[in-house]
Amino acid sequence: MSLYDLFPPEFFKLSVPLAGYLILSAILFTIGVATFLFRRNIITVFMAIELMLNAVNLTFVAFSNHYAKVDGQIFSFFVMVVAAAEAAVGLAIILMVFRNRSTLQIDDFDTLKS
Amino acid sequence: MDLVLFLTFALIAVVCAINMSLQRHPVSSALSLIGVMVSLAVLYVLLGAEFIAAAQLVVYSGAIMVLFLFVIMLLNAGSEKLSFKSGTAQFLGLPLLAILLALASWVITDATAAARPVKFGSFTAGGPREVGWELFTKYLLPFEVTSILILIAIAGAYRLANKEMD
Numbered sequence: 715m716s717l718y719d720l721f722p723p724e725f726f727k728l729s730v731p732l733a734g735y736l737i738l739s740a741i742l743f744t745i746g747v748a749t750f751l752f753r754r755n756i757i758t759v760f761m762a763i764e765l766m767l768n769a770v771n772l773t774f775v776a777f778s779n780h781y782a783k784v785d786g787q788i789f790s791f792f793v794m795v796v797a798a799a800e801a802a803v804g805l806a807i808i809l810m811v812f813r814n815r816s817t818l819q820i821d822d823f824d825t826l827k828s
Numbered sequence: 829m830d831l832v833l834f835l836t837f838a839l840i841a842v843v844c845a846i847n848m849s850l851q852r853h854p855v856s857s858a859l860s861l862i863g864v865m866v867s868l869a870v871l872y873v874l875l876g877a878e879f880i881a882a883a884q885l886v887v888y889s890g891a892i893m894v895l896f897l898f899v900i901m902l903l904n905a906g907s908e909k910l911s912f913k914s915g916t917a918q919f920l921g922l923p924l925l926a927i928l929l930a931l932a933s934w935v936i937t938d939a940t941a942a943a944r945p946v947k948f949g950s951f952t953a954g955g956p957r958e959v960g961w962e963l964f965t966k967y968l969l970p971f972e973v974t975s976i977l978i979l980i981a982i983a984g985a986y987r988l989a990n991k992e993m994d
Contacts, residue, residue: 725831725832726829728830728831729945729946730830730834730874730946731943731946732943732944733943734838734946735871735875735946737932737933737936737937738841738871740932740933740936741842741929742841744925744929745842745845745846745848745849746845747925748921748922749848749849751921752849752918752921754908754910755854755905757854757896757899757900757903757905758857758908760896761848761858761861761896762849765848768864768868768888771868771880772868775877778875778877778954779876779877779950779951780943780944780946782951782953784962785962787954787959788959788962788963790880792974794884794887795977796977797887798891798892799977799978801892801896802895802982803981803984803985803988805895805896805899805985806984806985806986806988807988808903809899809903809988809989818905818908819908
């Protein structure tokens with residue numbers, strides 16, 4: 715079996731189904747949720763939220779292409795802006811928490827629990 | 829070339845995301861997340877969203893991730909310690925997430941079976957001109973509200989980070 719059999723010229727002319735982009739977005743979102751659940755560092759948990767926002771953005775842009783309307787891109791633009799604001803405030807909160815508790819492990823932030 | 833580019837950058841995105849999830853050190857996680865964002869920007873170009881691709885590079889992998897790296901280095905965050913306090917998430921988490929992903933993929937393939945495939949160049953209304961036109965006519969009010977939101981976020985972040993220790 716040669717490389718030509720694996721990748722015939724028609725392979726390079728194929729276009730991507732819409733479901734490909736949406737499933738990639740679902741995979742990234744699921745990895746984001748898994749990171750959010752399993753990791754114990756507050757900064758990594760925060761990065762998982764950013765990954766989930768990115769996955770949703772990909773869905774918006776894919777549907778914007780599918781319906782041939784620019785509205786989906788506007789929505790993903792707003793998601794980016796809100797993510798930027800959220801990152802600024804969230805990282806300031808992490809800074810405050812670290813100053814008061816000197817730890818980044820989320821297991822140690824259980825004041826509300828007891 | 830569409831499928832080749834899509835598969836390449838989708839693979840890079842997924843591998844970087846998994847790497848972000850597995851790395852113990854926050855700096856490695858942040859660098860992997862930048863990899864995800866850059867490959868998503870390439871996918872946006874493939875989808876005909878040039879302006880969003882540029883904004884993704886500038887805002888996400890530029891501004892936001894640099895902010896993350898600043899905070900990681902400011903706090904001198906080392907590798908995280910393993911802990912197994914939340915038993916439910918450890919045992920039920922992965923199977924439930926696999927079910928979520930399987931169901932989502934099934935619904936997506938079922939609902940978009942008749943959709944026409946995405947062809948590079950078939951949708952060209954994603955440049956700065958078209959996006960800006962929509963943004964300043966149809967979505968003018970949300971745009972202005974967003975500017976107030978950012979102002980409040982700046983003030984809040986400044987106030988939080990500047991607070992005296994008490």
